[in-house]
Amino acid sequence: MVDIRLASEVPLFDIVADSTEPKHLVTPGSLITKETGFMRGHGTYMQDDCLYASVAGVVERVNQLISVRPLKSRYHGEIGDVVIGRITEVSQKRWKLDTNARLDSVLLLQSVNLPGGELRRRSAEDELSMRQYLKEGDLVSAEVQNIFNDGALSLHTRSMKYGKLSQGCLVKVSPSLIRRQKTHFHNLPCGASIIMGNNGFVWICPTLHEDVAGGFVQNLETVPHADRQAISRLRNCVTALAQCKMMIYDTSIMHAYDASINAGFEIKDLLLPDKITEIALMVRKQFEMEKE
Amino acid sequence: MSIAPQLLRGPSLMAEILLSEAEKAFIHHGDDLRCDGRTRLDYRPIILETGLVSNASGSSRLRLANSDVLVGVKVELASPLSEKPLEGRLEFFVDCSANATPEFEGRGGEDLANEICRFLQMSYMSGDTINLSELSVLAGQQCWVLYVDILILECGGNLYDTVSLAVKSALYTTQIPSIKVATMDGDQPELELSEDPYDTKRLNTQNVPCLVTLMKIGNHYLVDPTPEEECCSSSGVVVAVSGSKKITAVRKIGSGSLHPESLVSMLKTASEVGAVVNKILMKKLLEEETAGKTQKVGFMR
Numbered sequence: 034m035v036d037i038r039l040a041s042e043v044p045l046f047d048i049v050a051d052s053t054e055p056k057h058l059v060t061p062g063s064l065i066t067k068e069t070g071f072m073r074g075h076g077t078y079m080q081d082d083c084l085y086a087s088v089a090g091v092v093e094r095v096n097q098l099i100s101v102r103p104l105k106s107r108y109h110g111e112i113g114d115v116v117i118g119r120i121t122e123v124s125q126k127r128w129k130l131d132t133n134a135r136l137d138s139v140l141l142l143q144s145v146n147l148p149g150g151e152l153r154r155r156s157a158e159d160e161l162s163m164r165q166y167l168k169e170g171d172l173v174s175a176e177v178q179n180i181f182n183d184g185a186l187s188l189h190t191r192s193m194k195y196g197k198l199s200q201g202c203l204v205k206v207s208p209s210l211i212r213r214q215k216t217h218f219h220n221l222p223c224g225a226s227i228i229m230g231n232n233g234f235v236w237i238c239p240t241l242h243e244d245v246a247g248g249f250v251q252n253l254e255t256v257p258h259a260d261r262q263a264i265s266r267l268r269n270c271v272t273a274l275a276q277c278k279m280m281i282y283d284t285s286i287m288h289a290y291d292a293s294i295n296a297g298f299e300i301k302d303l304l305l306p307d308k309i310t311e312i313a314l315m316v317r318k319q320f321e322m323e324k325e
Numbered sequence: 326m327s328i329a330p331q332l333l334r335g336p337s338l339m340a341e342i343l344l345s346e347a348e349k350a351f352i353h354h355g356d357d358l359r360c361d362g363r364t365r366l367d368y369r370p371i372i373l374e375t376g377l378v379s380n381a382s383g384s385s386r387l388r389l390a391n392s393d394v395l396v397g398v399k400v401e402l403a404s405p406l407s408e409k410p411l412e413g414r415l416e417f418f419v420d421c422s423a424n425a426t427p428e429f430e431g432r433g434g435e436d437l438a439n440e441i442c443r444f445l446q447m448s449y450m451s452g453d454t455i456n457l458s459e460l461s462v463l464a465g466q467q468c469w470v471l472y473v474d475i476l477i478l479e480c481g482g483n484l485y486d487t488v489s490l491a492v493k494s495a496l497y498t499t500q501i502p503s504i505k506v507a508t509m510d511g512d513q514p515e516l517e518l519s520e521d522p523y524d525t526k527r528l529n530t531q532n533v534p535c536l537v538t539l540m541k542i543g544n545h546y547l548v549d550p551t552p553e554e555e556c557c558s559s560s561g562v563v564v565a566v567s568g569s570k571k572i573t574a575v576r577k578i579g580s581g582s583l584h585p586e587s588l589v590s591m592l593k594t595a596s597e598v599g600a601v602v603n604k605i606l607m608k609k610l611l612e613e614e615t616a617g618k619t620q621k622v623g624f625m626r
Contacts, residue, residue, distance in 0.1 A: 034366055035602050037609045040374035040386075040622040119343055170343035200351040202360045251347055255354045265362040300362025304390075305370050 036305060043306045046277050046313075059086040059101060066099065074100025108134045108208040108232035110186040114177045115217040117198070117230035118188065120167050126160055128167055130175075132232045133208065136185040140167075140175060144189035146196070172198040174228050174236065194218055198228075199251050201238025202268050206275035208233035212282040219283045223290055224263040229281065237267045262300060266290060269303035270312065277313035288316045344556050352557045353543050360553070366598055368549045371490070373609060375498045377623055382471075383499030386624075387491035389549070391481020393425075394488050396495040397474045400502070402516070405461065405468040413460020413468040417445045419475045419488070426480040434477070441475070441488055444576055448489070448534045448565030451573040455496075455533055459526075462504055463514055469501055482552040485563045489536035490606060496533055497610045500525035532568040535602050537595040539564070541583065546591055548598055562591050566599025568607070 059065060065077060065084045073079055076088040077099060086092070090103040110116070110132075118130030118138055129137040142155050142163060167173065174195050175188035190196050208231065217229045220240055228236040239260045256264075270289035274281050292315040293303055302308050344352075357364050369390035378384035381397035388394075405412060419442045421434025428434070449455060460469040473495065475488055503524045507515035540550040540561035547554055550561075559581025565574040572592060577583065583591075 034598070035368045035371070035605050037371040037373055037605055039609060039613050039616075040372055041616075041619055043372055043622075119345075121343070171345045172348070198345070198347070200347045202351070203348070253347060253350045256351065258356065258358070261355065261358050262362075265358060265360060268360060269362060300358075301364070301367055304361060304363075306372075 038306070044310050046306075046310060057092040058090070059092055060089045061087055065092055065101075070097065072098045074098045076101030076103060104209075105207060106209075108132060110134060110138070110177050110180060110232070112177050112180065114213075114231040115174065115228070116177060116186070116188065116232045117172060117174050117203070117228060117234035117236050118232070120169050120171045120173065123164050123168060126155070126163075128163070130173065130188065132186065132188075132230075133205070133234065134184075134186060134232065136183065138177075138186040138188050139181070140173065140188045140190070144178060144187070144191060146191060146193075167197060172203065172236065174198060174230070197251065198236055199238065200253065200256055201236055202264055204235045204237065204268055204271045204275075206233050206235060206271065206281060210275055210278065210281050211235075212280050214282055221263075221267070221283070221287060221290075223267070223287075224260050225267055227267065227283070227286065229283075235271050235281065237264050237271070239264070265300045266293060266303070269293075269300060273303055273309040273312050274316070276309055279313055279316065285316055285320075288319045289313075292316060292319065342552050342556050344553060348553070349557045352554060357545075359547070361551070363549075365545055366548050366594070368486075368602070369551075373490075373494060373606075373613075374622060375494050375610070375613060377621060382501065383495045383497070385491050385494035385498065387487055387494060389481070389483060389487045389490075390551075391479055392484055392487040393477075393479035393481075394484075394491040395476045395478055396488075396491040397476075398495045398499045399472045399474070400469050400499065401472065402462065402467055403470045404466060409457075410465035411461050412457035413462075413470060414457060415446075415449055415455070415471045415473055417442045417473045417475065417492075419445075419477065421477045421480075424479070425477050429477075429480070437484070438477075441485065444485070444536075444563065444565075444574065445473075445489070445492065447576075448536065448574040451567070451571075453532055453569065453571050454567050454573055456529060459528060460501070462516065463506060466514070467516065471496070471499065482555055483538055483549050485536040485538050486549065489534065489565070490602070493530060493533045493535060493603075493606060494610055496528060497530045497607075498527075498614075500527060531607065532571075534565040534567045534573050535599050535606070537564050537566055537599045537602065538562075538578075539591050539595055540579070541581070541587065541591070546587075546594065548594075562588070562595070564592060564595035564599065566596050566603070568600075568603045570596050570600045572596055572599075 063086050065086055067083050069082055077084055078087050086101045088101055088103040090101045093100050093102050116132050118132040120128050121131045122129035126142045128140040130140055132138045175190045177186050178189040179187040211229050211231055220226050226238050226241045239256050270286055274289055289312050292312055298308055372388040375385040377386050378397045382400045383398040386395045419438040421429045421438045423429050462468055473492055503519040505517045507517045539546045540558040542558045560579035560583050563576045563578060564572055567573050
């Protein structure tokens with residue numbers, strides 16, 4: 034019922050990390066180089082002919098360009114990325130979404146599918162009934178169509194697989210842990226579906242069926258118990274991988290899920306710090322075995 | 326179950342986080358299986374450490390999932406209250422750091438801090454919790470006052486519980502210097518503080534209360550709600566349960582209403598959960614004490 038541990042008993046999460054050579058880590062204000070002739074990239078600034086870092090991260094050098102890649106930052110959008118966003122505002126002909134980026138992303142009315150798949154110009158009536166489709170708090174899966182001048186992302190849901198999300202569980206992780214893959218929508222064999230947004234939002238829900246009309250239909254019936262168990266276990270596995278800073282993609286999640294089932298952990302055990310490190314170590318061992 | 330509570334209605338704790346209707350439905354339909362696999366009466370993992378602040382008489386840091394609280398206790402001599410000449414007293418002060426959550430920026434955290442402070446004061450008022458006469462030095466003239474300073478470093482839901490457990494741990498480790506009353510020099514008695522810094526006494530914190538928050542979702546109530554679950558619920562109670570399973574204070578939170586029958590069963594559940602939490606916490610504190618002087622982990626993790 035209650036698990037209280039002393040701080041000295043809790044294992045460090047970085048025992049899971051690779052013990053490779055430490056890269057050139059810098060903190061804000063530390064000197065990168067005194068040499069001139071380098072081009073200044075993101076995360077750096079010039080002062081008195083010397084190059085300093087402005088964020089905490091790893092120094093990356095590509096020929097003459099020096100930049101610092103931050104260890105923890107907001108989502109930086111690219112065109113074609115799959116993101117999951119939460120509606121924060123309904124404005125004229127557009128919705129504003131929170132996607133863990135520096136600015137709220139924009140979903141234009143003309144970028145969503147109308148019910149029934151009609152193709153027509155959006156009328157004033159459509160504008161007035163925007164809130165009936167998406168209102169504040171709703172979760173949407175979308176793709177980045179365009180990037181505005183100020184850096185805000187313009188999204189679209191012009192495909193049957195994108196749209197409003199129904200029942201499920203959202204997990205927020207750092208965007209740098211999500212690997213760019215061919216597809217971000219996976220129907221996992223354990224009875225749940227997972228959508229890994231590039232912005233760090235991972236959506237876990239009961240298995241999505243192909244015939245469900247994407248976007249408008251919301252299923253509010255009770256989810257069966259077995260599915261709920263799968264969703265909870267997956268949620269804890271994703272959180273465990275994120276805490277140990279391991280890359281999150283369908284293979285690593287399934288390895289973690291299988292490892293937790295084989296080790297006989299209960300779903301709520303996966304919240305404990307020592308079980309988290311055990312799972313992460315098992316996943317790493319599984320990857321090493323697969324490499325051979 | 327004997328109750329000596331003082332009921333107080335209060336506003337909702339946490340800022341509203343946005344959730345979609347479907348997500349709320351998903352949380353409502355959970356049948357003793359919450360989103361993270363816990364049952365309705367399970368707490369998230371708690372990490373505890375005492376003795377971090379070296380210039381305080383007692384201190385502790387408690388982390389409950391994302392909620393992080395640091396408590397320091399300082400003891401000082403002062404004159405007792407005129408209506409209670411044979412007792413010392415406890416003074417609570419809560420500071421919601423602006424780092425904890427964006428809502429605490431500027432004076433945003435003041436209301437919450439005052440609420441927690443007042444409820445703690447109420448919970449400790451009952452005579453069953455802590456024996457304040459142990460803090461008396463000279464009847465009617467001098468007594469120990471324990472200033473309990475609570476700093477909320479990070480806010481991840483369920484602050485009342487985290488704060489109460491941290492305060493209990495800090496009080497457990499508080500060392501009160503031994504004091505001797507020297508001969509009366511005319512009217513003024515001379516108080517002599519012991520030379521030895523290790524010559525201290527400790528309070529009996531066996532019955533110090535722990536707060537248990539129960540939020541009502543649908544027909545059931547949850548212990549230790551996450552911010553998402555708090556958003557789905559409209560009402561709940563915070564119950565102060567002492568070590569001897571007695572309820573010393575109750576407070577209703579949220580804007581929804583509670584049926585009297587549900588209130589009674591919630592109080593019963595809270596006293597059972599509170600007793601378990603108290604027992605496990607005391608066991609861990611004793612373990613830490615007997616382990617002796619180990620390397621302090623502190624904040625470098």
